[in-house]
Amino acid sequence: MLLENMKNRRTIRQYTSQDIPDELLNELLEVATRASNTGNMQLYSVVVTRDQAKKEQLAPTHFNQPMVTQAPVVLTFCADVNRFVKWAEQREAVPGFDNFQTFIAATIDSMLFAQCFCTAAEEKGLGICYLGTTTYNADKIIDILGLPRLVVPIVTVTVGYPATLPEQVERLPLSGIVHTETYKEYTPAAIDSIYKEKEALEVNRKYVEENAKDTLAQVFTDIRYTKKNNEYFSDVFLKVLKEQGFLQ
């Protein structure tokens, strides 16, 4: 059954007013702690936001996407090395965890934890939406949530009961994603074939038109993920990693 649910899943951006009981939320988070993690150090934390005023504080850091204030629960998943280091220091151990490799391990840990939570939540009839804006405005989120040194927010998930069942969005064919034994560089013909269906979709053709662009790719490069923004937010995030103690 799970596999069917996973196949049919959609991101949910509109929620009913039904709240999520603490008991259910904790059960799902508990399940998620069974996710694999680095050396069983569990280098992650999650901050639960239910308070409306707090959601309104967070909203601008996610460019005011309406899910943040509408969802009953907002979860900020964090790479967290602070707890482990505090433990080590309290146990006569000298940790050397303020570095980039440990940050990457903690990022991986927090993502596996987040994804297990999301799969479990969806299995229980909840809907989720990942917000990729978390690393853009990590500095502001750190202030709002009071994250100490060696803790960095990686991704935010809004959770609630689905108010609508949106269409499932397309994915690239698997052949475009899987490489056998070694990476097979994409030829121009392969690229055409991999992106053909995506580009032909009515919804994507309208999207190009609405944005007054010639190709779907241009909507991404010129509007949604511009070089200027990517570089600006790269600087912000690298600065965050320095300030939080993960980069020299």
Added chain:
Amino acid sequence: MLLENMKNRRTIRQYTSQDIPDELLNELLEVATRASNTGNMQLYSVVVTRDQAKKEQLAPTHFNQPMVTQAPVVLTFCADVNRFVKWAEQREAVPGFDNFQTFIAATIDSMLFAQCFCTAAEEKGLGICYLGTTTYNADKIIDILGLPRLVVPIVTVTVGYPATLPEQVERLPLSGIVHTETYKEYTPAAIDSIYKEKEALEVNRKYVEENAKDTLAQVFTDIRYTKKNNEYFSDVFLKVLKEQGFLQ
């Protein structure tokens, strides 16, 4: 049912000789593509290793952990911006994706994809093991798998049918991981309480003894994840990010 399976899961490091049919593997990877990802750009790839010679080439990059040569299938999940950029360039779009923020987005995408694969695989009776060594020796893995610019291996998963059912390992209590509204800094008493059960476990007390250490934390800081190694492998990985085009 899924939730029960997720609660009862264990990492599997020993596999039977039973192979995984391509059809099943592809079904599971297909399910995994339904995972959330950044702007539906799907900034990931997976390299499938079945060839024994290739596994033996990979083994040292994972410090010869026996799963690499024993598992029927080894999957290397990669942050992949190359495919998207190739597409953009072929569609008169000028991508600005050679930066750190895009690397982080691609890392998140590849982790959500990997974790969905693992949950689906486990639901089908397979066992998996994550190898955190991938980012340590990413430079060597790039050579072995022939990964081009803008592609970085993030995590490796070995997959096969379980030969044994190991004991489930402990996790920290949920209260040690969840923060409500704002991050609550850990007091010494809180740290003691969070780690108490873990430290009291017979298996962990033996582990401290075998390693001739005074505390469990010291096994991590002095033996498993030393400052020296963490810093050395941080430099390796930062160099990889530069060489693959994600850092200036």
